[in-house]
Amino acid sequence: MPRYDFRCRECGSTFEVSRTMNAASDPARCPDGHDDTVKLLSTVAVGGRGAAPASGGGCCGGGCCGG
Template sequence: MPRYDYRCRTCDSTFEASRPMSQANDPATCPNGHENSVKLLTTVGLAGAVSSSAPAGEPAGGGGCCGGGCCG
């Protein structure tokens, strides 16, 4: 089940809740019992895989601007 980050508007605490995707945008009750919360936008950091053919210390390329050779 996915985890989502929320911020309580009443006490300004940040907390996580595990819930189905269909309930992701529903308000969640904070650990202090307040029901006035908002879901936070979370980002996911992705890193490219290291290739054995890439010289040590150089990026393996692939994806992203300039990482895959798409920029001029």
Template sequence: MPSYAYRCRGCGDTFELSRPMAEASAPATCPQGHEDTVKLLTTFGTVSRGGSGAPVAPPAASGGGCCGGGCCG
């Protein structure tokens, strides 16, 4: 079940709730009982267990521009 981070506008507390994705946009009440909360944008990273740990560069683009090269001056 995913966790969602929220911040209370009333007391400034930041908290997390685990809830089904179907309830992701449902209102959340802070642990202090305040109902004026906002959902925060969170990010996460992943770690691969088979490589050297070095970041992988995106593949080099071939051609150029909007149509794959040649036609754009």
């Protein structure tokens, strides 16, 4: 089950909630009992064998900015 990060606007604590994707946008109550919370955006690293390799440095992969 996916986990979502939330932050309490009242006390500033951050916490995780496990819930289905259908319920991802539902309000979450802070562990301290506060209701004023906001869901945080999280970054996901995607990689693996299908990821493109990094090209050489410089503009356009190098070579176009020669002097």
